[in-house]
Amino acid sequence: MRFDIITIFPGFFATVFDYGIVRRAQVAGLIGIKAHDLRDWTTDKHHIVDDRPFGGGDGMVLKPDPIFAAVESLAGASARADYQAATRVILLSPQGRVLNQALAADLAKSAKHIVIIAGRYEGVDERVASCLVTDEVSIGDYVLSGGEPAAVVLVDSVARLIPGALGSETSALNESFSEGLLDCPQYTRPPEFRGMNVPEVLLTGNHAEIARWRREAAAEKTRRNRPDLLK
Ligand code: 9D3
Numbered sequence: 001m002r003f004d005i006i007t008i009f010p011g012f013f014a015t016v017f018d019y020g021i022v023r024r025a026q027v028a029g030l031i032g033i034k035a036h037d038l039r040d041w042t043t044d045k046h047h048i049v050d051d052r053p054f055g056g057g058d059g060m061v062l063k064p065d066p067i068f069a070a071v072e073s074l075a076g077a078s079a080r081a082d083y084q085a086a087t088r089v090i091l092l093s094p095q096g097r098v099l100n101q102a103l104a105a106d107l108a109k110s111a112k113h114i115v116i117i118a119g120r121y122e123g124v125d126e127r128v129a130s131c132l133v134t135d136e137v138s139i140g141d142y143v144l145s146g147g148e149p150a151a152v153v154l155v156d157s158v159a160r161l162i163p164g165a166l167g168s169e170t171s172a173l174n175e176s177f178s179e180g181l182l183d184c185p186q187y188t189r190p191p192e193f194r195g196m197n198v199p200e201v202l203l204t205g206n207h208a209e210i211a212r213w214r215r216e217a218a219a220e221k222t223r224r225n226r227p228d229l230l231k
Contacts, residue, residue, distance in 0.1 A: 001030070001031045001032075001108075001111065001112055001113070001114065001158075001159070001162055002031070002032045002033075002034075002112065002113045002114070003031065003032070003033045003034070003114050003116065003155050003158075003159075004034055004036060004074045004113070004114070004115045004116065005033070005034070005035045005036065005116045005118060005151050005155075006036050006038055006067065006070045006071070006074070006115065006116065006117045006118065007035055007036070007037070007038060007118040007147075007148055007151070008037070008038050008039065008049055008120055009118075009120075009146070009148055010035040010036060010037045012035070012148045013033075013035040013148070013151075013152070016152050017033050017152075017155065021159065021160045021165055021166060022155070022156055022159050022160070024165070025159050025160075025162060025164075025165040028164065028165075030159075030162050030163075030164050030165055031159050031162060031165070033155060033159075036070065036074070038062075038066050038067065038070060039066070040070075041066040041067075041069040041070045041073070042066050048063070049062055049063060049066050050062055050063060050120075050121055051063050053122065057122070058122065059121055059122030060121040060122060061121060061122055061123050061124065061125055062119060062120065062121060062123070062124040062125060062128075063125060064125040064127045064128055067117060067124070067125075067128050067132070068128070068131075068132065070117075071089055071115060071117075071132050074115050075087050075089055075113070075115050078131070078132060079131055079132070080131065080132065080133070080134055083134070084112075084113070086110065086111055086112035086113060087111070087112070087113045087114075087115070087134075088107065088111045088113070088114050088115070088134045088135055089114075089115045089117070089132050089133050089134050089135075090114060090115070090116050090117065090133065090134065090135045090136075090137050090154065091117045091119065091124065091128060091129055091132075091133040091135070091136045091137070091147075092116060092117065092118050092119060092137055092138070092139075092147035092150040092151055092154070093119050093123065093124065093129075093136055093137075093138065093147065094138050094143065094144075095136060095138065096135070096136035096137040096138040097135075097136065097137060097138065098137075098138050098139070098140060098141070099137050099138065099139050099140075099150075099153070099154060099157065101157075103135075103137070104154075104157040104158050104161055105161055107158045108158050108159075108161035108162050109161075111158075114155075114158070116147075116151050116154065116155070117132075117133070117147070118146060118147030118148045118150070118151045119146060119147040120145075120146040120147065121146075137150075137154065138150070139153050139154070180222075180229050180230070181215075181218045181219060181222050181229065182218055182221050182222045182225065182226060182229070183218060183221075184213075184214040184215070184217045184218040184221070185217050185221065187199070187202060191203060199213065201213045
């Protein structure tokens, strides 16, 4: 799978993908990730990527023309209908549908090429969304300074689901989110740390009792922190 990120801050991504599973997936040739400077597709002397909003208002809006040129050169077309079936062009914006595990899994399964447009300023000219974009995506209900941190989250969540990216021993853990409970609490040595003890049952070797404790502890954690997942 290929990820191409269109951004005015390509340096933001200099080392962020050089760690862990995402790094291993790149080294193994399962994925390639490249950040592209939107200004490379400007044609004016000052490499201007933004302009004032029609109708007035604060802030600036990303102009359509450099983004259309960037998508045309990276996706081979500048209209949704003309992309290859396995190409997705994703606009990261606060107005998008909220990223979840199901969307990450769908992208990992059905996409071969993901072009990501990371917005900045007050937004992006709507003709980008209406003509170029296959998916408009937010990463949650909080305000970021731009789409770049969201691009990191999106690439990470998709890359680790690509077959071969995870060791087989960890792949089963993936399913816990779709099963609707948070992970249970985990402990390692020492059994007593600063007066705090590891739950006795985990030291017994009684696997049936341990499984029961883990289910109950996961349910309790979910009730406390994410009651919405139990509905
Ligand atoms: C909704 C806030 N907007 C109303 C005035 C202003 C605005 C805030 C932040 C416009 C753009 C941004 C930049 N954010 C993103 O580009 C973004 C984002 C986010 O802020 N939260 C969650 N997911 C995402 S994906 C891209």
